[in-house]
Amino acid sequence: MERPLTEHIPLDGSWLRLKDYERVGGYQGLREALKLTPKEVIDRVKDAGLRGRGGAGFATGLKWSLVPTVDQIPQPRYLIANGDEMEPGTFKDRLLLEGNPHQLIEGMIIASYAIQADYSYVFLRWGYQFAEKALQEAIHEAYQAGYLGKNILGSGFSHELSVHISAGRYICGEETALINALEGKRANPRTKPPFPVVSGFFGRPTVVNNIETLSNVPHILSKGVSWYKSLSKCEDGGTKLYGVSGKVKKPGLWELPLGTSFREILEEYAGGMLDGYQFRGALPGGGSTDFITAEHIDVAMDYNSVPKVGSRMGTGTVIVLDDKTCVVGMVLNLEHFFAQESCGWCTPCREGLPWTEKLLLAIEEGRGRMEDLKIFDDLTRYMAPGHTFCALAPGAMEPLQSALKHFREDFERHIHEHRCPWK
Amino acid sequence: METSTSRVLTQEMIAEIQEMYKHFPVKSAACIEALKLVQKHYRWVSDQAVQELAEVLEMSADEIDGVATFYNLIFRKPVGRHVIMICDSVSCWVMGYEKIADYLKKKLGIQFGETTPDGRFTLLPICCLGTCDRAPAMFIDEDLHRDLKVEQLDEILERYP
Numbered sequence: 001m002e003r004p005l006t007e008h009i010p011l012d013g014s015w016l017r018l019k020d021y022e023r024v025g026g027y028q029g030l031r032e033a034l035k036l037t038p039k040e041v042i043d044r045v046k047d048a049g050l051r052g053r054g055g056a057g058f059a060t061g062l063k064w065s066l067v068p069t070v071d072q073i074p075q076p077r078y079l080i081a082n083g084d085e086m087e088p089g090t091f092k093d094r095l096l097l098e099g100n101p102h103q104l105i106e107g108m109i110i111a112s113y114a115i116q117a118d119y120s121y122v123f124l125r126w127g128y129q130f131a132e133k134a135l136q137e138a139i140h141e142a143y144q145a146g147y148l149g150k151n152i153l154g155s156g157f158s159h160e161l162s163v164h165i166s167a168g169r170y171i172c173g174e175e176t177a178l179i180n181a182l183e184g185k186r187a188n189p190r191t192k193p194p195f196p197v198v199s200g201f202f203g204r205p206t207v208v209n210n211i212e213t214l215s216n217v218p219h220i221l222s223k224g225v226s227w228y229k230s231l232s233k234c235e236d237g238g239t240k241l242y243g244v245s246g247k248v249k250k251p252g253l254w255e256l257p258l259g260t261s262f263r264e265i266l267e268e269y270a271g272g273m274l275d276g277y278q279f280r281g282a283l284p285g286g287g288s289t290d291f292i293t294a295e296h297i298d299v300a301m302d303y304n305s306v307p308k309v310g311s312r313m314g315t316g317t318v319i320v321l322d323d324k325t326c327v328v329g330m331v332l333n334l335e336h337f338f339a340q341e342s343c344g345w346c347t348p349c350r351e352g353l354p355w356t357e358k359l360l361l362a363i364e365e366g367r368g369r370m371e372d373l374k375i376f377d378d379l380t381r382y383m384a385p386g387h388t389f390c391a392l393a394p395g396a397m398e399p400l401q402s403a404l405k406h407f408r409e410d411f412e413r414h415i416h417e418h419r420c421p422w423k
Numbered sequence: 424m425e426t427s428t429s430r431v432l433t434q435e436m437i438a439e440i441q442e443m444y445k446h447f448p449v450k451s452a453a454c455i456e457a458l459k460l461v462q463k464h465y466r467w468v469s470d471q472a473v474q475e476l477a478e479v480l481e482m483s484a485d486e487i488d489g490v491a492t493f494y495n496l497i498f499r500k501p502v503g504r505h506v507i508m509i510c511d512s513v514s515c516w517v518m519g520y521e522k523i524a525d526y527l528k529k530k531l532g533i534q535f536g537e538t539t540p541d542g543r544f545t546l547l548p549i550c551c552l553g554t555c556d557r558a559p560a561m562f563i564d565e566d567l568h569r570d571l572k573v574e575q576l577d578e579i580l581e582r583y584p
Contacts, residue, residue, distance in 0.1 A: 076448070088512040088551040126496050127552055129565055162446045166495035167455050168503050170550060184447075184454035184480075186493040245514040245555035252556045265493050287551075317555070325517055333516040337550065344491075 002231055003255040004219045005212070005239060009099030015134040018141040021102040027147055029218030033110045041114040041221070048220045048228040049237035053092075054082055054173070054210030055286065055314045056391075057303040060217075066197040067115045067205050073198075078206040079112045079120040080182065081214050084166060084173035085298040086125055088287030088337055089319040092241040093211035095253055097124070097131035101138035105161065107214035109147060110221055111154055112159050115207050123178055124165045129371070135163055170341035174390045175208040176200075177343065188345040189390035190204065212241055234259030234302040242301060244270035246320030247277045253317075259302040265318065278323040281406060285314020287334050287382070288395030290402035291321070310402065326422035327407045331400050332360040338396035349393035352383045362412060366418035373411060376404060431472040432479065436460060440479055450480045454490050458497050468499040495549075503538040503545040505583040508562040511548040516556035523559050524548070526573050530580070544583070 008016050008024050021027070033041050046061025057418060067077070081104060085093045108120050124132055139161055142148045150158045169187055171177045176190035179201050200206025216238050220228045229237045236258055242265050243253040249271030256265070262284065273279050281293045281374065284301065290311035292299065321327060339353035341370045356379050359372045378415045380401045383393040404411065413421050432440075439460060443452035457480060461472045468491055479483040491497045509515075509524050524535075527546060531539050538545040554560045557569035563583055 085553050086550060089514045089555050090451055090551070091553045091555045094553050125553065127562060127567070164456070165459070167459060167497035168550070169494055169570075181455065182452070183449075184452040184456075184490065186490055243556060245558060246517050251558075319517070319555070321517075330513065330517065333511070333513050335514055341550065 001122045001257065003239060004223075004231070005096060005103065005215050005241070006099070010218050011093070015098060015138070016102060016143060016348055017102045018102060018138070021100070024103055025108055025222055026218070027134075027145075029221035030106050030109055030113075030147065031153065032221045034153060034157065036412050038116055039299055041110065044219055044225055045114070045217065047225045049232075049235065050213065050216055050228075051236050051303055052210055052315070053212035053216075053240070055087065055288075056310075057313060060209065060213055063197065063207060063209070064111065064115050066195070067207060068198060070116045073205050075116070075118045076202075076204050077115060077117040077119075078201040078204055079108060079115060079117040080175075080178065080201065080206060080207050080208045081120065081122045081211055082106055082173060082175065082178060083122055083124040083128070083131070083211045084178060085128075085211070086170040086173050086347045087315050087317075088334065089245055089283065090243070090315040090317045091245075092253060092315060092317055094128060094131060095241065096211055096215050097128060098134055101135045102132075102142065103215045103218060104211055105138055105142050105147070107217035108161060109152065109159055110217050111209060111214060113157055115205070117205075117207070118159060120159065120161045121182060122161070123166065123172070123182060124163055125172075126168055132163065132165060139163070154253050155357065163166060169339070169343070171343040171390075171392060174392065178208060179206060183281040186343070188343050193390065232258040232302075234300060234304065237304055240301070240316050242269070243317035244320060245317070246282075247274045247322040247325070247387040248272065248320055249274055250270070259300045261291070262299050262301055262318075263297045265301060266320070270318075270320075273320075273322060276324075279320065280316040280323050280325075280327070283312050283314075283319040283321075283399055285316050285318070287319070288391075288398055290398045291376065291406050292402075293406050308407075312398075314381065324422070326361065326364070326420055328364050329420065329422065331403050332357065332364050335360055335396065335400050338392065342392060346389045348383045348387050349389075349396075352379050353393060353396055355379060356396075360400075363414045364420055366414065366420065368411075368415040370412070370415055372415075373404065373408075376400060430475065430583050431461065431465070431469060432475045436464065437479055440476075444480070451482045451486075454480055454482065454487060455494065455497075458487070458491050458494075462498060466504075501538075503542050505543060505564055506545045506547065506562075508547045508549035509557070510550070510552045510560050512551035514551070515559040518558040520571075521558035522573055523561070523571050523576065526576055530576070544580075 042064045050060040051057045082198045112351045172181045172187045177187040181187040196206045240258045254269045281291045296309040335357045339357040344350045380397045440457045443456045444450045559571045560569045
């Protein structure tokens with residue numbers, strides 16, 4: 001099984017230096033890209049079937065193709081690598097940033113060439129100090145070697161790259177909020193349209209791509225579209241970083257073919273449940289995805305299959321619910337997070353999420369009423385997609401509405417017994 | 424506002440901020456980086472610092488304060504010599520972070536958001552630290568501590584005098 005994104009990451013906790021990265025084919029993707037026109041690069045990424053690894057799964061090549069041409073809107077134009085990674089339960093981009101920063105930098109230069117961006121930023125979450133250090137040193141190496149700066153490899157294409165370290169808040173991962181944060185403002189989301197591809201960072205054309213997404217790009221260029229498609233078990237291309245946390249034997253992170261089954265990830269890679277614990281369900285792709293249950297365990301973890309069982313791929317990092325953990329308590333924890341992290345910009349989210357949290361707290365503490373469950377349905381509708389500026393509130397309601405669907409008896413027991421049966 | 428004549432921003436800090444906004448089309452874009460720089464030197468951001476940053480970045484003090492109060496890692500109140508930030512997000516919750524938090528609260532005699540009377544520790548809850556396969560986890564200053572067990576906590580705290 002091929003693991004192009006992670007196979008060269010040193011096992012001793014250090015990162016892959018430039019000379020070692022070049023020895024295993026590093027920057028060959030960039031050399032290939034610079035022989036092509038920007039449009040040809042976009043077409044290759046489109047044909048490869050690369051979909052955004054940040055959660056939404058939008059087709060990367062398609063996103064790039066929506067950027068107006070330089071004739072329509074000249075430079076400055078921007079690319080931003082979204083390394084905010086604040087989704088609860090998600091720890092995948094950390095590995096790529098800490099272990100193979102040149103792969104990301106190369107992907108960023110290729111993406112920038114494709115959209116003719118003259119400047120790019122890595123928007124990095126706080127608390128990833130090792131990633132920051134590796135990235136800063138790798139950027140320095142890339143400048144020294146002529147992969148960044150003026151007239152890259154004699155191609156006539158010039159590009160500058162720098163890093164911004166965030167000062168916290170989950171909302172910064174939302175692409176328009178991220179752009180506001182990078183502009184030095186409060187990270188409130190922006191109205192769309194206009195979309196960032198037309199009017200983003202300081203009103204200029206801007207593409208925001210996830211770290212894992214961009215780390216795929218060099219391999220598509222250097223090894224080709226058909227090779228890339230062959231990595232996957234589904235119609236979309238490539239591998240995926242899958243992670244598992246919770247009461248399993250071997251929590252961890254693995255690069256596997258896109259479309260690997262949930263069962264294989266849980267049982268073979270995560271080693272199954274800890275002794276004495278039963279699997280009850282899981283959030284398949286971070287805190288803002290719907291629960292799946294034991295009946296869905298054979299689902300293929302890819303963008304088109306997970307929705308068929310009522311959830312989303314999200315970030316591909318699984319959080320497991322066991323039989324000794326209270327699902328109401330788990331959802332309360334999540335809604336506390338989302339209520340706290342709401343930026344307060346739009347009313348349904350600012351008011352609806354604290355309301356949701358209060359009702360859940362009442363149920364968990366044995367003060368709940370059956371009518372509260374009806375209010376959750378209303379709140380889910382008020383905060384549905386299209387009623388809010390961004391996806392925070394709709395995402396926040398995914399674990400709750402799915403818990404009500406799959407584990408309704410747990411909520412009812414809390415209400416009828418006036419206590420948490422797990423305590 | 425305070426009328427102290429002693430400046431918070433040194434010439435070196437101002438030079439560093441000027442270096443920061445070179446990467447951006449306008450000076451105000453370096454606002455968050457500049458706030459972090461002040462905090463690195465003083466552990467928190469005072470009203471006086473906000474005033475002085477306003478001059479350097481060509482923003483109003485209120486604008487800067489609006490930004491400073493939005494981000495949870497910019498401290499607008501003094502904190503202890505060491506800041507403990509314990510992850511309270513979902514994977515750490517499943518793995519029992521509450522036991523860790525309860526022990527620390529009891530041992531230090533403070534609640535979340537408070538500082539010990541001797542000014543040694545401030546205790547804060549924090550969002551997911553992106554290390555969920557090694558939950559529960561916490562930061563003390565710049566150090567990440569993972570796979571936490573209550574029995575280790577005394578020894579860990581001793582490392583932060």
